[in-house]
Amino acid sequence: MSDRYIQTGAAVNLNTYVQGQGFPILAIHGHPGSGRSLSVFTNHLSKRFQTFAPDLRGYGRSRYQGNFAMTDHLTDLEALLDRFEIEKFLILGWSLGGILAMELALRLPDRITGLILVATAARPYGSHPPITWQDNLYTGIAGLVNLIKPSWQWNIDTFGKRSLFRYLIQQHTATAYQYIAKEAVPAYWQTSSAATSALFTALRSKYNCLTEIEQLNCPSLILAGSEDRHITVESSLETARHLKDSQWQCYPNTAHLFPWEIPHQVLADIDHWLEAHPQVIRQK
Known part of the structure; x- marks a missing residue:
């Protein structure tokens, strides 16, 4: 995303699942995925907060004709925030959603109170063996x-x-x-070929925003699975080390979908982090 701050087209009105009341939490899904894929987080967090889980452009019910770039997701998300009149918010991003969360934080640093990054990295790389x-x-x-x-x-x-x-x-x-x-x-069935193409184009460019995220000052919680082959635990730790105010947690014997493997432990750790950082859920 070297064109990180360039508006590449008109925003798409994203289908968004809204739950609960209270401080806003924007939850961003991965690939393939949809807003529904984040229910493990939103069903829990919406008991105390208001969660917004959109289907990104080309995913779920946010249908889109034609090709687009990864930066268009940021344009769409910013339009979503304006549509719901969300000024301050916490972001939770899983996999691709975590990359978009960091990019959105770079674009809107004064509006984001904190980051929860799940199975993601600012310089993502994998260790997946060949597929037979x-x-x-x-x-x-x-x-x-x-x-x-x-x-x-x-x-x-x-x-x-x-x-x-x-x-x-x-x-x-x-x-x-x-x-x-x-x-x-x-979610897999509803993911468009254009969404897949946009992601692979970004990955082929050897995406890396490690230097940029050093500018971020908000607290961050970074969660990783020890056996993740899609975005390795090493790349997750590298990201945590480049964030100024970060807490890193690695779960043994889990992989990329670890929130679905050990949901109770992951949610408990998020709750503890929120309790230790009350500023991320407070309007200023």
Whole structure:
């Protein structure tokens, strides 16, 4: 995103899921994903705060015809904030959503009170091994059977643990597979080719905003899974070290979808961080 501050087109009116009342929290999903994919966070946080979880352009119900750039997501998000008249807010971003959260913080530093960055990095790099035809076959079978009969242990043991799910989760729990069936699969189907192209174009440019995020002064919580192959734990830690006021937490035996593997522990850690940083949930 070298053209970080350039407006590349008109904003799209994003479909947004709004829950609760109180201090605003903007929750940004990853790829593939949708606002619904963040229910593990928003259902919990909306008990005390007002959460806004949009479908990014080209994802979920925010349909868009034609190609676009990653910076267009920032234009859309800024328009969303203005539409809901949100002046000060906390951001939670998962994977791609975390990258957009950091970019939005750079664009609107006076409006953002804090960052919660989940399985993401300012210089993201992965360690994913090559994908075989067996990987794709087992993933297709595991996903289809899990959609019909979520969390069926036979399917998890027979196909799930041998599929590409093994690089997304480490703890093949019933809860994780329920989230995959309910939120991951529908989000995958609703992700447009243009959204995929915009992301891969940014990744091919070797995206890196480590130097820029050193400008940010708001408190940050960075959460990572120790076995994440999509955005490695090392790149997450590198990001934490470049943020001025950051707390980093790594969860053992988890991967990129760790909020679905150990939701109670992740939410408890977020709650503790919020309690320790009351300024991030207070209007100034």
